[in-house]
Amino acid sequence: MAKTSTRKKKTVRATRRKGAWDMVPTKDWHTAQYHIHYMMESKEWLNQVKNYIKKNYDKEVQVAINKLPDHKVGGKSHWATAAFIEENAPDKIHPDYVGKLDAWIKSLAEEGRQIVELKKIELTTKKVKYVPTIQERLQEATIDKMEEIDQWADDWLRDPKKNPLKDKQPLQLFRKLEVNLGHARFIQQFYEGAYQELEELINLPAPKKQDDMQQQLAEGFNHLSTKEKKELHGFYQRIFQALDILRAEKKQTRAVRKPKQKSAVDLVKKMKFKPSDPDYGISSIPPQDIIGASALVVFNTKTRKLGIYYAQHEATLQVKGTTLQFFDEKTSRQKTVRKPSEILPQWKKVTHHKLKTQFGYLKTTDIKMNGRINEDTILLKAFK
Numbered sequence: 001m002a003k004t005s006t007r008k009k010k011t012v013r014a015t016r017r018k019g020a021w022d023m024v025p026t027k028d029w030h031t032a033q034y035h036i037h038y039m040m041e042s043k044e045w046l047n048q049v050k051n052y053i054k055k056n057y058d059k060e061v062q063v064a065i066n067k068l069p070d071h072k073v074g075g076k077s078h079w080a081t082a083a084f085i086e087e088n089a090p091d092k093i094h095p096d097y098v099g100k101l102d103a104w105i106k107s108l109a110e111e112g113r114q115i116v117e118l119k120k121i122e123l124t125t126k127k128v129k130y131v132p133t134i135q136e137r138l139q140e141a142t143i144d145k146m147e148e149i150d151q152w153a154d155d156w157l158r159d160p161k162k163n164p165l166k167d168k169q170p171l172q173l174f175r176k177l178e179v180n181l182g183h184a185r186f187i188q189q190f191y192e193g194a195y196q197e198l199e200e201l202i203n204l205p206a207p208k209k210q211d212d213m214q215q216q217l218a219e220g221f222n223h224l225s226t227k228e229k230k231e232l233h234g235f236y237q238r239i240f241q242a243l244d245i246l247r248a249e250k251k252q253t254r255a256v257r258k259p260k261q262k263s264a265v266d267l268v269k270k271m272k273f274k275p276s277d278p279d280y281g282i283s284s285i286p287p288q289d290i291i292g293a294s295a296l297v298v299f300n301t302k303t304r305k306l307g308i309y310y311a312q313h314e315a316t317l318q319v320k321g322t323t324l325q326f327f328d329e330k331t332s333r334q335k336t337v338r339k340p341s342e343i344l345p346q347w348k349k350v351t352h353h354k355l356k357t358q359f360g361y362l363k364t365t366d367i368k369m370n371g372r373i374n375e376d377t378i379l380l381k382a383f384k
Contacts, residue, residue, distance in 0.1 A: 020044050026089040030220030037077040038157050046074025052083035053105060064112030142186040145177045160228055165235040171242035181250050184243045191239055198233040264288035268319050272375045277301050280340050284379040292316045293382040295355060302376040307334025307369050308355055324371040333366040352383040
């Protein structure tokens, strides 16, 4: 009869499965921030922050913070990154976040304590249900409206070729979701940090000229090709362009209270200027002539600089206090006059269409103008 084997089977030890946070790189801040923001769900941010608070703060702080809504505690990836780095690679903490995590947690605790105090009062008087503020309701609604944008980015990160971003149009999505000015403000705040990083990324200098922070930024995105970096940057750029367009459209349709109209004399009554200068034989025009002008010629008797202010496109010159407004900073220039006694008489007779030609005859270097009129300034001519 064959012998039956009595050897026991070796028990195989189950290997511990890696969690989501075990996969986060810790070589530098930017790499960790990128992974946490784009590769992880927002519920993981909340878990990381709460676990950090549980390990490092007393029960009173924990109870106070637990009174706050989840989006207050886990709605920002950069705080989750700070908590993760503090525990796993404290030497890699970003300089801008040194000591900030502790201050933020304490502010949350203080906000939570206020809710706790309110609940204590409710127990002695009457039960009052916590009502979110308008801003909290608006922020929650905004998070819902950003869901599809985030999904586009997540799909692209998983497979850029199958899920290109170049065809995604945030403006059309925002219009479909009826994003208003309040939503736009929160959307900008949410994506601003990532957009600034991408702006810096695509404009990095040559590797030899990069400082430590720039090198870390480059390493954080070195898994992307140059084309992919530009595609991601272009996507974020379209988000911010869409927000600008929405703001402009909303402002155009919003009813604006008409301000009380002031006369030209009232608008310039605080202006300081030089009425005349006997040394050069010149005098100023009435300052109210500036209001509504398309161009203004001025001469500073102290610095001997002659300048021309041109109004912005589809605007006219206005005055607020002693400062000129709505002038074009690019085209408005001034030059030093070497022989004022010979040059200024010609400028008394200059016509509007010869302004640029006459100004070109001055061979000194032209510089920008700041719009400020002072007691040394002669208002030579104004053109409507």
